Amino acid sequence: MDWLTAPFEVTFVQRALWGGILVSAICALAGTWVVLRGMAFLGDAMSHGLLPGVALAALFGGNLLVGAVASAVVMTAGVTALGRTPRISQDTGIGLLFVGMLSLGVIIVSRSQSFAVDLTGFLFGDVLAVGEQDLVLLGVALLVATAVSVLGHRAFLALAFDPRKARTLGLRPRLAHAVLLALLGLAIVASFHIVGTLLVLGLLIAPPAAALPWAQSVRGVMLLAALVGTTATFGGLLVSWHLSTAAGATVAALAVSLFFVSHLASGLRHRRTSPANSTLPKAD
Template sequence: MLDDFFLRALLAGVGVALIAGPLGCFIVWRRLAYFGDTMAHSALLGIALAALLDLNLILGVFVVAVGVALALTLLSRSEIVPTDSLLGILSHSTLALGLVLIAFMTWLRVDLTGLLFGDILAVSRLDLALIYGGGLAVIAALIAIWRPLLAGTVNLELAAAEGLAPERARLIFMLLMAAVIATAMKVVGILLITALLIIPAAAARRFAATPESMAVIAAGLGALAALLGLFGSLQFDTPSGPSIVVAALAVFLFSLTATRFRRTAPATDPG
């Protein structure tokens, strides 16, 4: 018989994976892995500012992640600094700023290990309601912008010419990314969120024939990784968040051997 806290952890891991999988497909298609890392690293700055201003932590993470995404979009358009350099600057500077601010707040007790690598075993019923309620909203919004976002991934100019408003879809996608990062932070931690977004989606490419099927398979593989990682963590007494990522890596490595299921690239890679 499983304990209540472990059942909550299982539900939380599966819930986050189901949300992250479809979003991760666009990260893979658009080659935005480092962009996702930058938004995730900014979460620590959001936590620090939320604690300093006495705000809700999830709200603080969401606001800062959105701010970083918008700043990156504006700065990349100016072409003052190459985009990859901007990503590196924002990624590491926001993480460092968050750590420094937390160090200055001597009255604040923060479990940095839990923030960086997750504390899924401490998930509460309220957290579960937030994960599944917010997850439904994120998936509904993603379905609503799926066509313009996919078209913009294939050809931005053509999508704009067809009146699909791909830039607006991209902005909404950034907001969804920020929401998922804020929600998933407690499950796998700031440093591992991007892995849960990318690895299941990368593995799903081997098995999917269409972009839509890839999104569904990525969600399923992410949920499988969450289950395997948590039971592995229970069995071998290893950290839960990293164990989920290791399980996702195992799923990805298995997908590399599944050559008979391989599809042609255009079917699952709109970009």
């Protein structure tokens, strides 16, 4: 029991655990729709697209969170605008923004004569540095994400399963898509301090994907995803403490591992029982 509880008697590890739990909940709300709509590439592009804002903030001694938010707004607006351009496919637009924003971030960093701008924490996360103010901000972000998810649930659902029906029902799919992008941006900004932008998909994609074979509804996927993310956070911090590994990377790696375990167990279950009609959750 001491092996399990000793790390969490330390104050900064306790804060890291609470930060990971809050981020897991936020990522579960946004990541479920990302998985259902096949938007993983978009999530990856948006996470890397935060680099210019964070690089500028670090270079001039500003707040990294403000820089990340600014870049997220630019990425969201850019993806939305290019998505309305009939001559450019959505994947092409996302890829161009991805490379353009990443290149701009590298150029900004290279302008530093000493290259002293340390973005390691931004790229790979620094979960053990989570402070009380960060927990408050994550709590507010979770409240906002919950409100957006509840108010936009019907429109997001129609958009995920039948975009044409969403338009027929007057649910304004373009607006719903823009709001969904904003929710995704919020999850990425909230997560980069925990696992970094290079590993953010570990908490954004892996838990909902792991929950998908076991849930019977979209809300069920979200709840199970939050549980998987919390488990990955607890286990990752525990392993990191005892093996002296990078905490954020360990959390992300464990989340991905849980995805493979979940799908392996699901495959074994289907071999013993009649195959289900579909692994997608019911529209609720």
